[in-house]
Amino acid sequence: MSKIAFIGAGNMNSAIITGLISNGFTPSDVIVSNPSAGKRQKLASNYNILHTSDNIEAATFADFIVLGVKPYFIADVCQQISSAVNVEEKCFISVAAGCTMSTMEQALGKPCPIIRTMPNTPSQLGLGVTGLFPSPQVSKQQKEQADALMKSVGITKWLTDESEIDNIIAVSGSAPAYFFLFMEAMEKEAIRLGFSAQESRQLIQQTALGAAEMVVQNEEAISTLRENVTSKGGTTQAALTTLIDGGLDKLVSNAMQSAKARAKEMAESNA
Structure with missing residues (x-):
């Protein structure tokens, strides 16, 4: 798999990082960005991954950018990254409920590879369920790598319509x-x-x-x-x-x- 940046060091991103490294992913190919030092330093110490307080640095480093921030922060983060990085060369993976593909595309300024996902909290134990929906720009290889990423914390279910994310939330997310x-x-x-x-x-x-x-x-x-x-x-x-x-x-x-x-x-x- 390519290099991965995790924007945010909350429970879900931490769970995915834990699953990735436990499944043999190279720690030096993972970076986590978080404004406060405590959580990111703990992840860096536990799993020997890279860390930074700079979202641009993290996004520049990676091929996949996992957005693990609150839904109302995602647009700001996307705008921040798109102002300094060629987003068409990245694949964005959102793990937050309540932020649509169109909202992220508008914030990024142009159509680019985006995958909306909805994991649930048992992902922290490797027993999660994740629903995924890709934008048209997502390549076959990117889809396969995103699937492997989320399978590191449980099972995956690819959806045929973005509206089905709400169904996954009702059935497994909540x-x-x-x-x-x-x-x-x-x-x-x-x-x-x-x-x-x-x-x-x-x-x-x-x-x-x-x-x-x-x-x-x-x-x-x-x-x-x-x-x-x-x-x-x-x-x-x-x-x-x-x-x-x-x-x-x-x-x-x-x-x-x-x-x-x-x-x-x-x-x-x-x-």
Whole structure:
């Protein structure tokens, strides 16, 4: 792969850097730029990569520029880089929600290779999901290298339309928090049932981990796995009936649609 610059040293860029280096990428081909020294110096120390406070220096160094800053900063960063660097020779990868391709193109001043991505936080553990959408200027080689980059932290899904980024946000980008909320509710009830906080945490996290691994290791439909542990007239059926009668399916659907709608609003506000 070519040289890569990470603009921003936040959680997502840090996760990708960790995945890259762990998968054997050459540290001297990676640079991270961040205005404050602490985070970038820690990454440089941990992974022996280059670091700078100068976005122009980082962009000049690299073939791929990963934009890991807040959505409302991306346009300013793109304008800053385009004022000093030939952006047509670079490939920009955005890992931020709420900043459209057209917004970045306008800030860069001309059409150039851009890939919008939407990773999720389990990328920090190498268990992420990333949706990707390329601009027409992205070459086959650039697409392959971007795919390898994001596969260093999980699985990838290439999208056929930019609007599908909002779908990925609803399905996987925001979704870890859905599971955390459900686990949190179970943890609270376990404590009310008499388990200690530590015991409750351990019981819930191990159960969630085991359930997820059963899905991974079985080809059966998730509904079949559910049915397999639900004896007629048993305790599991009693619990599931309460969840179903309480409208869980509709509630989950509404929540995911709310995430999608908010992603669209954010993109429009940053346009």
